[in-house]
Amino acid sequence: MRGILYTRYELLRAIRNRRFFFFSIGFPLVFYLVIAAPYRNNQNFDNSGISFPLYYMVGLTSLGTMIAMISSGARIAAERQAGWTRQLRITPLTTRDYFRAKVLTAYMMACLTILVLSLAGALLGVSLPAGRWLEMVGLILVSLAPFAALGIMLGHLLNVDAIGPATGGGASLLAFLGGTWFPLKHGFLLELGRLLPSYWLVQAAHVGLTGHGWPLRAWITIGVWALLLAIGAAWAFRRDTKRVA
Amino acid sequence: MEDAAAGAGISLAGLTKTFRSPDGPVHAVRGVDVDIPRGQTVALLGPNGAGKSTTIDMLLGLTPPDAGSVTLFGREPRTAVNAGLIGAMLQTGSLIQYLSVRELLTMMAGMFPAPADVGEVMAKTGLERIARRRTQKLSGGETQRVRFAIALISNPDLLVLDEPTVAMDVESRHEFWEAMRDFAARGKTVLFATHYLEEADQNADRVILMARGQVVADGPPTEIKGRVGFRTLRATLPGVQADELLALPGVSSAERRGEAIILSCSDSDQTIRALLERHPAARDIEITGGALEDAFLALTADDAEPVAR
Known part of the structure; x- marks a missing residue:
């Protein structure tokens, strides 16, 4: 009950925070339109048989949702600086309620990003069978779990000054190594990428391109990262709440 | 129970x-x-x-x-x-943003088993006028009042x-x-x-x-x-013995440093009147409020015996 109430106000605050909202949702959208709109008639991107707008729709969906998840850390860091985390600790709100609100808010932002990019894709002539789109969205949501934990962990580890560069830089690196910008075809980068959750997030989005499902390795990699980062987030939270002046 | x-x-x-x-x-x-x-x-x-x-x-x-x-x-x-x-107003802290004062208090009230009435708390803390204002637009004093209201919200x-x-x-x-x-x-x-x-x-x-x-x-x-509310009186007054100074009313300790005297007074008003009456030669008189800090340190340094009630 109190957890749901807190989540509701958390969502409300995320929507009302116009700058956060605009940059979270607007950035991937603008990026997408700038890249894909000039080539909206290219139906055979890189001789793959895949249309240009579709390719970049799924690519930016993976990037945009990842950023939406990690950026919850910035909001946590700001709340910590305001002393709000301490204020919450003298209420009956449990750590579980708190984490749930943060994760759900991040997921809400990610879902809005998916929706906006899908609509923009449709505008540029992308059409996907409903079943394939749903499978893609489902797998994207699953593969975002580690990033939800990463955002919370960073939010409790870093202060307001450091969190921006850390999340921005971290997301760029993860996106690059995950193959968001160009496909990782072979060699060391591919091997490295396949160990990262961002690679499988991109692969989840690519389900929209190819219709090929997710291998077992994807489930395991995402599961392990989600677990490790959740432990990391819990550790950072506990370390942080021991004593904050 | x-x-x-x-x-x-x-x-x-x-x-x-x-x-x-x-x-x-x-x-x-x-x-x-x-x-x-x-x-x-x-x-x-x-x-x-x-x-x-x-x-x-x-x-x-x-x-x-x-x-x-x-x-x-x-x-x-x-x-x-x-x-x-327990209701508490912590030393440091501002409020989370993008909620109105009423929304914030309603959210906090919702977390507790038997909270106070939000309207009543706002009335008591003088927040009714700004109930609809967003928390990020409050002045420092208004923010403190909201924080006080949060402390009261659990009843x-x-x-x-x-x-x-x-x-x-x-x-x-x-x-x-x-x-x-x-x-x-x-x-x-x-x-x-x-x-x-x-x-x-x-x-x-x-x-x-x-x-x-x-x-x-x-x-x-x-x-x-x-115990801590004493003031310090400094003056230039040659040729007067420390025990003479100690005999002045309201003086708890007296010290000589060359021509200067330094008196710790529990009642500096009485002391200064008596000082000028008995020792009209006193000049460069200066009375400073006993810094609490000094008083505390004195209390711990010398007779550090905690006082029983």
């Missing part, structure tokens, strides 16, 4: 906390024992670094003590907080205030203490930390004086005031 537990107030027993720092361990709190019966208004008075905030953090369960225990109305801090028995039996008036102007201060006294008048318990002797004197039934992590005095405000 067990009557004994319900009637019990607040008990801090042997509280100890040491922090690690680059310069070695900091003994923030060194064995604090305090019992506060239900209904008392108590000031925790002391200079910065006396251990007031750390004591309060341990009382609220925000910081685990290295040793000792906290009991609030017969319960552990966490249990008492969950039951909504607590104990109110804990850590330096509550630091960011307030004179008028807000006045209104704040009025609201606080109104709360206390309903038989509730209040513990507030301050480094203003005056605030403690005017608003508390009892003053607990802390210095260097320990309780150095504990008693009614008048008694504490007598």
Whole structure:
């Protein structure tokens, strides 16, 4: 009950925070339109048989949702600086309620990003069978779990000054190594990428391109990262709440 | 319900906390024992670094003590907080943004089992006029009032205030203490930390004086005031013996440094009148308010015996 109430106000605050909202949702959208709109008639991107707008729709969906998840850390860091985390600790709100609100808010932002990019894709002539789109969205949501934990962990580890560069830089690196910008075809980068959750997030989005499902390795990699980062987030939270002046 | 537990107030027993720092361990709190019966208004008075905030953090369960225990109305801090028995205004803190004052208070009220009425709390804390304003658009004084309202929202039996008036102007201060006294008048318990002797004197039934992590005095405000409220009188006055100076009314200690005399006075008004009458040659007279900090340090340095009530 109190957890749901807190989540509701958390969502409300995320929507009302116009700058956060605009940059979270607007950035991937603008990026997408700038890249894909000039080539909206290219139906055979890189001789793959895949249309240009579709390719970049799924690519930016993976990037945009990842950023939406990690950026919850910035909001946590700001709340910590305001002393709000301490204020919450003298209420009956449990750590579980708190984490749930943060994760759900991040997921809400990610879902809005998916929706906006899908609509923009449709505008540029992308059409996907409903079943394939749903499978893609489902797998994207699953593969975002580690990033939800990463955002919370960073939010409790870093202060307001450091969190921006850390999340921005971290997301760029993860996106690059995950193959968001160009496909990782072979060699060391591919091997490295396949160990990262961002690679499988991109692969989840690519389900929209190819219709090929997710291998077992994807489930395991995402599961392990989600677990490790959740432990990391819990550790950072506990370390942080021991004593904050 | 067990009557004994319900009637019990607040008990801090042997509280100890040491922090690690680059310069070695900091003994923030060194064995604090305090019992506060239900209904008392108590000031925790002391200079910065006396251990007031750390004591309060341990009382609220925000910081685990290295040793000792906290009991609030017969319960552990966490249990008492969950039951909504404790309201607190922490020393540092602003508000989360993008909610109106009313929304924020409604959200906080919703977390507690038997909260106060949001409208009533807003009326008491003077927030009705700005109920619809977003929290990020409030002034410093308004923010403090909202923080006070948050402390009251669970309908607590104990109110804990850590330096509550630091960011307030004179008028807000006045209104704040009025609201606080109104709360206390309903038989509730209040513990507030301050480094203003005056605030403690005017608003508390009892003053607990802390210095260097320990309780150095504990008693009614008048008694504490007598102990720390002295002023220092300096003057140039050659040829008068220290014991002559000590004989002046209101002087608690006298010192000579060359031609200068330094008197510690419990009543500097009386002292100066007598001084000018008996020693008209005194010149360059200077009276300074006893810095609390000095007084506290004196209390711990010399007769560091904690005063029993």
